[in-house]
Amino acid sequence: MKLSDYDMSASRGFLSHFEIVDIALPDFFAPIVQAAENLSGLMTTGRVRHWLLQLPALDLVDWAANAPDEQVRVAMVRYSFLVQAYVWGESEAPTTLPANLARPIVALADRLDQAPLLPYSGYVLDNWARLDRNGPITLDNVYMVQNFYGGVDENWFVLIHVAIEAAAGPLLNLACDLVAASQAKDIARTTALLAEMDSHWDRLNAIFDRMPDRCDPYIYYQRVRPYIHGWANNPALPEGLIYEGVAQYAGKGQSFRGQTGSQSSIVPSMDALFQVQHGKDPLRAYLDELHAYRPLQHRRFIEDLRAQSRLRDFATASGDAALRQAFNASVEQVARFRTRHLEYAASYINKQAKSGKGNDTEVGTGGTPFMKYLKKHRDENRAQLI
DSSP, X not given: OOGGGGTOBTTTBTSOXXXXXXXXXXXXXXXXXXXXXXXXXXXXXXXXXXXXXXXXOOOOHHHHHHSOHHHHHHHHHHHHHHHHHHHHSSSSOOSEEOHHHHHHHHHHHHHHTSOSSOOHIIIIITSEEESSTTSOSSTTSEEESSOSSXXXXXXXXXXXXXXXXXXXXXXXXXXXHHHHHHHTTOHHHHHHHXXXXXXXXXXXXXXXTTHHHHOOHHHIXXXXXXXXXXXXXXXXXXXXXXXXXXXXXXXXXXXXXXXXGGGOSHHHHHHHHHTOOOXXXXXXXXXXXXXXXXXXXXXXXXXXXXXXXXHHHHHHHHOOHHHHHHHHXXXXXXXXXXXXXXXXXXXXXITOOOOOTTOOSSSOTTSSOHHHHHHHHHHHHHTTOO
């Protein structure tokens, strides 16, 4: 395995190999790009649907099927934000997404083999750029390109994820090396690689610790979270959302999962590498379903890692105390990351007393009882030290 086989790199991990500001869309997208860039202004009027209904109804079926991947992904960022704004930008959720938004986003999603709403890839992985183009992808050198209302809290929330994804690049590269080293039954190299992985986890977890620096829990709950929900298990859309003019849905409401940090491929990749197993229950079924929301290449990486990694088996069978200790240290680092995620879920969501339609405190933006899910998988992770 090597990262380049999956459109990944050690410097960017799962982040896009391009920066969204470098990808120009054809001229016929101009009204769409203009609306997306002014989305904060449109939403502030209180009648964002009025403005979005005036956008042209682009037929993107042929274009999406043949356009460069980078352009399709950038178009997906723009349209997915517009779709979320249409659904959640006013006090009552609509039952129908108009054809001028529904048909284009379905065409883009079909090309990308993703769901036709805002995915984590559109929210985070493809939605960033560097200020100093010669500098690193770090919190002091990146900005969020497309947003809803904007502001420091929304930007910081996304940019913490961008920085984490960049910091995970070396971890993912080491994962490939660890598969090879453990298959070769090289105890010394496997131990050394795991020790290196532990140090990279320290850097990644240190970034995650900075979430409260510029993202206030109250602002997050009131001005960031409401617009990233999906239409699955959402009381505001009990019958799902009808995509007007999309023949393949036959006029029936569709229930898609909202974007969530659980769509990030970092932790599932670590589970695959360390052969961490999760019990079969409704929450496991949710995780399996969420896998389809990731970009296709990232799904392939996780699946190949799961199929090829025998790292746990090797570390257990080796009888080598140093190898076992190094293995456990990295597994514990993943548990630490999960613990911090759980703590943030409590402070940024559960402790925010006021709730409203589409902003349920018990159900995450992906449409699952997240607190129970996060605790369960953190505990299962930690229980599988060797």
